[in-house]
Amino acid sequence: MFESAELGHTVSDETYEKELPALREALLEVQYDLAQARSFPVIIQLGGVDGGGKGETANLLNEWMDPRLIHTHAFGPPSEDEAERPPMWRYWRELPPKGTMGIFFGSWYTAPIVENMDGKLRRKLDSQLSDIVRFERMLTDEGALVIKLWFHLSKKQQKHRIAELEDNPRTRWRVTEQDKQHLKHYDAFRTITGHVLRETSTANAPWKVIEGFDANYRNLTTGQYLLEALRKHLDNSTPVACKTTAPALAVVDSLNVLNALDLGKSLDKDDYNSQLEEYQGKLNLLTRHEKFKKISVIAAFEGVDAAGKGGAIRRVTQAMDARTYNIVPISAPSDEESAQPYLWRFWRQLPRRGRVTIFDRTWYGRVLVERVEGFCSEPDWMRAYAEINDFESQLTDHNIVLLKFWLHIDQDEQLQRFEEREKTAFKRYKITAEDWRNREKWDEYQKAVCDMIDRTSTEQSPWTLVASNDKKYARIKILKTICEQLERKLDALK
Amino acid sequence: MFESAELGHTVSDETYEKELPALREALLEVQYDLAQARSFPVIIQLGGVDGGGKGETANLLNEWMDPRLIHTHAFGPPSEDEAERPPMWRYWRELPPKGTMGIFFGSWYTAPIVENMDGKLRRKLDSQLSDIVRFERMLTDEGALVIKLWFHLSKKQQKHRIAELEDNPRTRWRVTEQDKQHLKHYDAFRTITGHVLRETSTANAPWKVIEGFDANYRNLTTGQYLLEALRKHLDNSTPVACKTTAPALAVVDSLNVLNALDLGKSLDKDDYNSQLEEYQGKLNLLTRHEKFKKISVIAAFEGVDAAGKGGAIRRVTQAMDARTYNIVPISAPSDEESAQPYLWRFWRQLPRRGRVTIFDRTWYGRVLVERVEGFCSEPDWMRAYAEINDFESQLTDHNIVLLKFWLHIDQDEQLQRFEEREKTAFKRYKITAEDWRNREKWDEYQKAVCDMIDRTSTEQSPWTLVASNDKKYARIKILKTICEQLERKLDALK
Numbered sequence: 003m004f005e006s007a008e009l010g011h012t013v014s015d016e017t018y019e020k021e022l023p024a025l026r027e028a029l030l031e032v033q034y035d036l037a038q039a040r041s042f043p044v045i046i047q048l049g050g051v052d053g054g055g056k057g058e059t060a061n062l063l064n065e066w067m068d069p070r071l072i073h074t075h076a077f078g079p080p081s082e083d084e085a086e087r088p089p090m091w092r093y094w095r096e097l098p099p100k101g102t103m104g105i106f107f108g109s110w111y112t113a114p115i116v117e118n119m120d121g122k123l124r125r126k127l128d129s130q131l132s133d134i135v136r137f138e139r140m141l142t143d144e145g146a147l148v149i150k151l152w153f154h155l156s157k158k159q160q161k162h163r164i165a166e167l168e169d170n171p172r173t174r175w176r177v178t179e180q181d182k183q184h185l186k187h188y189d190a191f192r193t194i195t196g197h198v199l200r201e202t203s204t205a206n207a208p209w210k211v212i213e214g215f216d217a218n219y220r221n222l223t224t225g226q227y228l229l230e231a232l233r234k235h236l237d238n239s240t241p242v243a244c245k246t247t248a249p250a251l252a253v254v255d256s257l258n259v260l261n262a263l264d265l266g267k268s269l270d271k272d273d274y275n276s277q278l279e280e281y282q283g284k285l286n287l288l289t290r291h292e293k294f295k296k297i298s299v300i301a302a303f304e305g306v307d308a309a310g311k312g313g314a315i316r317r318v319t320q321a322m323d324a325r326t327y328n329i330v331p332i333s334a335p336s337d338e339e340s341a342q343p344y345l346w347r348f349w350r351q352l353p354r355r356g357r358v359t360i361f362d363r364t365w366y367g368r369v370l371v372e373r374v375e376g377f378c379s380e381p382d383w384m385r386a387y388a389e390i391n392d393f394e395s396q397l398t399d400h401n402i403v404l405l406k407f408w409l410h411i412d413q414d415e416q417l418q419r420f421e422e423r424e425k426t427a428f429k430r431y432k433i434t435a436e437d438w439r440n441r442e443k444w445d446e447y448q449k450a451v452c453d454m455i456d457r458t459s460t461e462q463s464p465w466t467l468v469a470s471n472d473k474k475y476a477r478i479k480i481l482k483t484i485c486e487q488l489e490r491k492l493d494a495l496k
Numbered sequence: 497m498f499e500s501a502e503l504g505h506t507v508s509d510e511t512y513e514k515e516l517p518a519l520r521e522a523l524l525e526v527q528y529d530l531a532q533a534r535s536f537p538v539i540i541q542l543g544g545v546d547g548g549g550k551g552e553t554a555n556l557l558n559e560w561m562d563p564r565l566i567h568t569h570a571f572g573p574p575s576e577d578e579a580e581r582p583p584m585w586r587y588w589r590e591l592p593p594k595g596t597m598g599i600f601f602g603s604w605y606t607a608p609i610v611e612n613m614d615g616k617l618r619r620k621l622d623s624q625l626s627d628i629v630r631f632e633r634m635l636t637d638e639g640a641l642v643i644k645l646w647f648h649l650s651k652k653q654q655k656h657r658i659a660e661l662e663d664n665p666r667t668r669w670r671v672t673e674q675d676k677q678h679l680k681h682y683d684a685f686r687t688i689t690g691h692v693l694r695e696t697s698t699a700n701a702p703w704k705v706i707e708g709f710d711a712n713y714r715n716l717t718t719g720q721y722l723l724e725a726l727r728k729h730l731d732n733s734t735p736v737a738c739k740t741t742a743p744a745l746a747v748v749d750s751l752n753v754l755n756a757l758d759l760g761k762s763l764d765k766d767d768y769n770s771q772l773e774e775y776q777g778k779l780n781l782l783t784r785h786e787k788f789k790k791i792s793v794i795a796a797f798e799g800v801d802a803a804g805k806g807g808a809i810r811r812v813t814q815a816m817d818a819r820t821y822n823i824v825p826i827s828a829p830s831d832e833e834s835a836q837p838y839l840w841r842f843w844r845q846l847p848r849r850g851r852v853t854i855f856d857r858t859w860y861g862r863v864l865v866e867r868v869e870g871f872c873s874e875p876d877w878m879r880a881y882a883e884i885n886d887f888e889s890q891l892t893d894h895n896i897v898l899l900k901f902w903l904h905i906d907q908d909e910q911l912q913r914f915e916e917r918e919k920t921a922f923k924r925y926k927i928t929a930e931d932w933r934n935r936e937k938w939d940e941y942q943k944a945v946c947d948m949i950d951r952t953s954t955e956q957s958p959w960t961l962v963a964s965n966d967k968k969y970a971r972i973k974i975l976k977t978i979c980e981q982l983e984r985k986l987d988a989l990k
Contacts, residue, residue, distance in 0.1 A: 040835070298580070
């Protein structure tokens with residue numbers, strides 16, 4: 003959930019000053035359209051780590067927009083008045099009426115997070131989260147626009163922030179004992195909030211995670227996201243009232259989880275050969291381990307066209323007995339598969355105990371090619387993230403080790419490989435007009451991949467991003483990851 | 497959930513034989529349209545109590561329709577093959593492809609019910625049910641028609657069935673030890689399945705509860721419900737393929753929870769006066785009880801126009817200190833209320849501790865007048881049942897005693913009271929043209945009331961149906977119910 007928000011996004015002061023006036027004007031305009039249409043309320047949730055910028059953002063929004071049409075609500079321990087009513091009462095009474103915006107600090111997410119920091123009562127937490135999902139669905143069914151912003155800092159950034167404040171005698175007082183306590187529990191907090199955000203990031207009320215360290219970046223991103231969401235909801239719900247068109251938004255910064263990958267990593271031939279032998283041998287032993295009969299393994303391969311999935315998969319299967327594994331290549335669905343829900347063809351391929359299934363392309367096609375090519379509608383691919391998370395948690399709950407690899411190369415490397423494929427007779431079948439067409443949509447695919455990683459990389463089944471400009475490096479990285487994950491799983495089994 | 501299915505519905509052999517041929521023909525026809533359109537699959541869940549007719553119904557559907565297009569699946573303990581995969585795997589692999597029907601016996605509802613028969617782990621159960629709700633939403637989002645039939649027998653009917661089988665030497669062998677065990681746990685089973693059905697009766701995949709005792713009634717009701725659901729889904733999803741129009745369905749029988757009420761009940765003046773004094777005195781003492789400060793009370797009054805809500809409410813408030821209670825009359829929402837989700841105006845009126853709020857008409861307007869008059873769309877009032885159940889369980893979880901009364905009179909009595917109101921000067925304000933208009937929609941209102949009672953009468957907040965042709969009887973019944981419920985709640989408090 004936090005992958006894209008730990009990259010160190012920044013926006014220069016110059017860019018910030020340049021972009022701000024147009025953004026503020028557009029926000030004011032959309033706010034007046036909202037007030038005039040009076041067709042729906044806007045509920046803004048602000049959450050996040052200490053020092054991530056929740057408070058600053060609330061102040062900023064009130065400064066940028068007309069504060070008469072915004073109400074800000076912070077919730078501490080319940081008052082006597084509140085304690086005498088059901089817990090949700092205090093939120094209900096502060097819901098903004100149509101045409102206005104309500105900013106909620108903390109809110110209905112606070113209790114589930116605080117009460118479950120020990121991570122023990124997953125069942126209880128999930129039941130609380132499902133109450134939240136139902137409540138928010140009711141709000142959006144009633145027409146509300148629900149915007150949920152989460153301001154994130156990486157552990158390093160969090161430490162840095164506290165140290166910086168402490169170093170300066172004029173800000174030292176701002177560091178409380180609580181800040182230090184929270185820093186201590188950073189990892190537990192990150193785990194539980196990641197789970198909470200994923201489970202409550204629904205198609206109708208998704209979370210937007212924003213890196214909070216650089217104020218310029220945080221402010222611009224928040225403002226642009228808000229503007230876009232408001233404009234879209236106004237267009238959908240009140241076509242007549244829509245007098246202005248959404249301005250083209252400048253890209254806040256170009257950093258994302260994919261271009262943050264160091265694609266220069268490589269291995270020389272000797273290193274490669276010795277490590278290949280080492281990890282293939284290790285993998286072989288692991289699959290013949292006594293306890294291996296108690297688990298199943300699914301390795302899911304996705305990646306840029308020509309990133310080398312096939313070659314990597316072969317290096318994996320070379321290490322195993324052919325009776326142990328099964329490779330499932332995924333292309334367009336068969337007639338039989340098209341007659342079923344899209345996950346059906348993956349369910350039917352689940353491995354038995356002691357077996358490995360390797361998917362060459364996967365269920366993620368729904369949020370990649372189907373999204374980008376428009377094979378399914380936005381509501382359909384938006385709901386797919388939750389459906390996929392549900393699917394995968396059923397797998398990992400059942401002692402299936404799920405390994406997910408994204409093989410990444412850059413555009414230059416892809417071009418070179420495409421051209422080579424066209425030149426080499428026995429590789430020509432590997433390159434089609436479709437590959438060239440997909441290449442033209444490079445940016446859209448990148449965006450889809452980043453969203454996919456943010457929304458589906460979980461504690462139990464994280465994505466492994468593999469820098470693949472050097473095939474040797476990529477293959478070893480994959481083999482090594484498989485070995486490590488399997489070892490960890492087998493060790494954990496009684 | 498089971499109110500309408502414990503009335504003793506029957507259909508005569510004569511009616512059955514008369515209705516059957518047309519029904520079977522229509523079912524076959526709709527089945528072929530389904531196969532030809534190939535636009536969606538039909539998933540039929542059969543559940544219910546022992547002897548309620550699950551098995552007979554599966555046989556019947558295969559007999560009435562083309563069995564080549566129906567697949568029936570029964571699930572016992574998981575096979576070795578199944579146990580090696582996640583629990584949902586065996587259901588996924590049997591999902592029917594588009595254009596066909598799959599009948600599921602037991603299925604994904606079995607484990608949550610069996611595992612939670614002790615009623616202790618409400619949190620665990622609710623989390624399992626929310627998994628089911630998400631799974632079924634995925635199915636319907638993917639276009640599937642999900643039909644869920646629950647065959648119910650009252651405890652009396654269940655006992656009767658077993659006794660009858662045992663009495664006959666030729667059927668005695670059919671009564672198993674398990675049947676007797678199940679009968680012993682009937683009440684626990686009824687409680688948990690009621691909860692399960694309510695929580696999973698969503699707008700996209702609602703349960704239909706059918707009384708299973710009389711085979712004629714059961715068969716006709718099942719067939720007609722299936723036919724209607726199929727025809728409607730076909731019309732919505734494949735307008736072109738729809739060549740036939742749905743036949744007008746005969747009413748299976750006219751019995752419902754409202755006309756099953758004995759409206760002849762009455763009290764003479766002396767009895768009334770003495771009981772009025774008794775229960776008003778009791779209610780007064782209860783509201784001044786030490787422990788009353790720990791709870792709140794909500795009394796919700798709904799009923800037929802002119803059924804006597806106002807008079808009944810006055811008899812209740814007469815028993816209390818004016819500082820204790822608050823009466824909230826509900827009519828059309830104010831501007832401020834219209835700018836909020838429909839439940840908002842009820843949330844804002846929740847009582848503090850030690851206080852009583854009386855609603856004269858309630859949040860049920862959503863599924864009564866708004867449904868019948870078309871003020872809100874079918875998806876909107878369909879989702880309201882779940883939203884209302886969520887709302888009410890937050891109340892009862894918070895030590896609020898929630899009492900819900902439906903005051904019922906018949907059409908003749910209403911006419912008489914309307915005419916009287918028009919004749920009496922000081923009552924004339926009570927009768928409007930709208931009352932006469934509503935009266936013309938009597939049958940639609942009855943249907944809405946029956947659905948409301950089935951879907952929102954819960955263990956924690958059951959509906960009390962009050963026969964109100966005799967006002968004296970009705971008032972005492974209400975006062976007595978309030979006293980009993982309050983006593984029970986105060987006794988249960990530590």
